[in-house]
Amino acid sequence: MNIKKITADILIIGGGTAGCYAAITLSKISGARTLICEKADIRRSGCLAAGVNALNAYITEGHTPEFYADYAMKDAHGIARYDLLLSMSKRLNSVTAELEKLGLVILKDENGKYVTRGARNIKINGENIKPILADAVNALPNTDVLNRVNITDLAVRGNKIIGAYGIGVEDEAFYVIEAKAVIMAAGGAAGLYRPNNPGFSRHKMWYPPFNTGAGYAMGIRAGAEMTTFEMRFIALRCKDTIAPTGTLAQGVGAEQVNSLGEAYDDKYGHSTSDRVYGTVVENTEGRGPCFLRTEGITPEQEDDLKKAYLNMAPSQTLKWIEEGGPREKNVEIEGTEPYITGGHTASGYWVDINRKTTIDGLYAAGDAAGGAPQKYVTGALAEGEIAAEAAAEYIKSIKAAKIDETDISAHIAEAARFLDKSDKPSFTAEQLEEEMQKVMDEYAGGISANYRYDKARLDAADEKIRRIFELSELLRASDFYELMQIYELRERLTVALSVIAHLGARHETRWHCFAENVDYPGRDDKNFNKFVNSRLVNGKIEIILRDIPKGGASE
Amino acid sequence: MSVEIDKSKCVGCGGCKSICPGGLIRMDDNGKAYIKYPRDCWGCASCIKECPARAISLYLGADIGGKGSRMRAEISGDIINWIITKPGGETEEIKINRKESNKY
Ligand SMILES: Cc1cc2nc3c(=O)[nH]c(=O)nc-3n(C[C@H](O)[C@H](O)[C@H](O)COP(=O)(O)OP(=O)(O)OC[C@H]3O[C@@H](n4cnc5c(N)ncnc54)[C@H](O)[C@@H]3O)c2cc1C
Numbered sequence A: 001m002n003i004k005k006i007t008a009d010i011l012i013i014g015g016g017t018a019g020c021y022a023a024i025t026l027s028k029i030s031g032a033r034t035l036i037c038e039k040a041d042i043r044r045s046g047c048l049a050a051g052v053n054a055l056n057a058y059i060t061e062g063h064t065p066e067f068y069a070d071y072a073m074k075d076a077h078g079i080a081r082y083d084l085l086l087s088m089s090k091r092l093n094s095v096t097a098e099l100e101k102l103g104l105v106i107l108k109d110e111n112g113k114y115v116t117r118g119a120r121n122i123k124i125n126g127e128n129i130k131p132i133l134a135d136a137v138n139a140l141p142n143t144d145v146l147n148r149v150n151i152t153d154l155a156v157r158g159n160k161i162i163g164a165y166g167i168g169v170e171d172e173a174f175y176v177i178e179a180k181a182v183i184m185a186a187g188g189a190a191g192l193y194r195p196n197n198p199g200f201s202r203h204k205m206w207y208p209p210f211n212t213g214a215g216y217a218m219g220i221r222a223g224a225e226m227t228t229f230e231m232r233f234i235a236l237r238c239k240d241t242i243a244p245t246g247t248l249a250q251g252v253g254a255e256q257v258n259s260l261g262e263a264y265d266d267k268y269g270h271s272t273s274d275r276v277y278g279t280v281v282e283n284t285e286g287r288g289p290c291f292l293r294t295e296g297i298t299p300e301q302e303d304d305l306k307k308a309y310l311n312m313a314p315s316q317t318l319k320w321i322e323e324g325g326p327r328e329k330n331v332e333i334e335g336t337e338p339y340i341t342g343g344h345t346a347s348g349y350w351v352d353i354n355r356k357t358t359i360d361g362l363y364a365a366g367d368a369a370g371g372a373p374q375k376y377v378t379g380a381l382a383e384g385e386i387a388a389e390a391a392a393e394y395i396k397s398i399k400a401a402k403i404d405e406t407d408i409s410a411h412i413a414e415a416a417r418f419l420d421k422s423d424k425p426s427f428t429a430e431q432l433e434e435e436m437q438k439v440m441d442e443y444a445g446g447i448s449a450n451y452r453y454d455k456a457r458l459d460a461a462d463e464k465i466r467r468i469f470e471l472s473e474l475l476r477a478s479d480f481y482e483l484m485q486i487y488e489l490r491e492r493l494t495v496a497l498s499v500i501a502h503l504g505a506r507h508e509t510r511w512h513c514f515a516e517n518v519d520y521p522g523r524d525d526k527n528f529n530k531f532v533n534s535r536l537v538n539g540k541i542e543i544i545l546r547d548i549p550k551g552g553a554s555e
Numbered sequence B: 001m002s003v004e005i006d007k008s009k010c011v012g013c014g015g016c017k018s019i020c021p022g023g024l025i026r027m028d029d030n031g032k033a034y035i036k037y038p039r040d041c042w043g044c045a046s047c048i049k050e051c052p053a054r055a056i057s058l059y060l061g062a063d064i065g066g067k068g069s070r071m072r073a074e075i076s077g078d079i080i081n082w083i084i085t086k087p088g089g090e091t092e093e094i095k096i097n098r099k100e101s102n103k104y
């Protein structure tokens, strides 16, 4: 096998939103040799690839960082870290200013002030937000970017990070990377559950299908403490295209209505999870399908909507052109498959105020990091900056360590085993992925189960996912792309097992749909006003309940 | 959801192959691009915007209500001109200026 050994001071895993901004920060504040390993190409990778339509986290005039942190605490029904939220919120506006300097177009009024969309959003042209970030990164000194290098595992000695392993899908090489510190910015996980469109358009999902939860899986295997995987993110999205709805709801003020034309927004509460729940109940009680009421908007509004969607979810505009626009037809909405993403809910690595994980030298930022929901683009940038500052400080007292040859050999042997073509099984990674998604859907609260689950079904899910994991050992790849598919499947299975364990550990229903536990339908503040965390110890997932640190709206 | 690549227009630059976030596009023996994994397309349109020959178009799979229209883009400077061709040959164009913000 072609083996490439590389050293860097700081390795950034994932050149997405947080990863790119961490690199930009590092080059400003330190002379560290930085390496970004990105499974795609940083010019169009991760959540920002197609473009985004607004900056959802901004401190608008008359508001404070505390206001934003309080809002996020409330939306999470109290299960979030006020300290993390506040430290992020304090940087939202400075990272926005930096983005504008790099070339992002932000809408301004005649006085040169940003035009807001609600109390926390500002309007942009986000079509080329990723190329803007990538151009800035590609111009940095001391910073190397390896595109098409998929990181598969962390190298940890004692409880200290010393590097990572990866596979080069294009150069068909095995990568061994030694680094003093690592910033995990590989995003969240899509494709754990059977998606909305399980057939030909199976990847027409909201969250990027190429974000497989690799970052979480590596941390779980390395024994890092993870938090709140039970707070799944389920989005309300446009039917079929799974395009975002915020532009319709906040942009033209479209209400959620059922098939009788009744607005049901106020009936179920206004938190993110309540909105999904309302739609599920309207459907199950026979008042579906549900829509966003757009009929009767002006022709100008319709034109602007078509343009706005082209800048972030072009398939929705295509759908309107094929089927008639939002002016003549309300836009049908549906709940998505459950995703795990620390940028919307609180799932991810358990981190301290510096975004340091429980492993020394390993930092997490963006959707990979837990505890701070409602991060969105600017929150991911802010966390990339915080993690970079902390990592730069940390490496000052760290000597480079060599990864043990035995550890390297074991990782290469695993890849070589998957590449050995001699005894291919009768099944493929694709089939096992479909089986995993079916199990998660039916037994662990997916779309077909109306997001509900109970202990008996979770136990069955656990057993079935473990069996799929065993079968995945037998998979064989005929090239490095197929090798990556095997790793992706195993990453998803690893995350799925943690999700199942977390769902089973929260004996209450605090968030409808996100964690709808049929055995415990009510909220239990006495016992569960706590974080559900976990750690893999000797192959077993141990659950740790942690108190909510003081501070914020829930006080 | 997927893309279609018109080999007669493709000039073999490899841009689409290197930009696709899923690594789904490959070059054939004649140096022309093709989508190897059409079912794994996210519909992000990155390849379409990258193609200098306007050879790539997006379509909605029939499983999500697609009716056979194709959407491609012509980019010059800050202007992206999206061109949608319906099955009968009728076209619709929407021009977007990258320097103008979304209204919503
Ligand atoms: C479709 C969509 C629309 C959105 N719209 C908005 C919006 O309008 N406004 C807003 O504020 N927020 C929006 N968000 C949220 C916001 O974009 C995300 O929360 C944020 O970009 C996440 O940043 P991140 O760096 O954590 O993840 P990403 O930007 O996704 O970066 C993760 C990176 O890691 C790479 N990667 C993954 N696995 C590996 C691996 N094993 N090895 C190497 N690299 C790897 C990925 O390819 C990717 O480049 C949207 C999100 C989505 C999905």
Ligand code: SF4
Pocket: B002, B003, B019, B020, B021, B022, B023, B024, B025, B035, B040, B041, B042, B043, B044, B045, B046, B047, B048
């Ligand atoms: S639309 Fe996006 S995911 Fe689909 S082939 Fe093009 S670049 Fe790849």
Ligand code: SF4
Pocket: B005, B009, B010, B011, B012, B013, B014, B015, B016, B017, B032, B033, B050, B051, B052, B053, B054, B055, B056
């Ligand atoms: S970007 Fe266009 S011209 Fe270049 S290889 Fe792809 S299809 Fe061909």
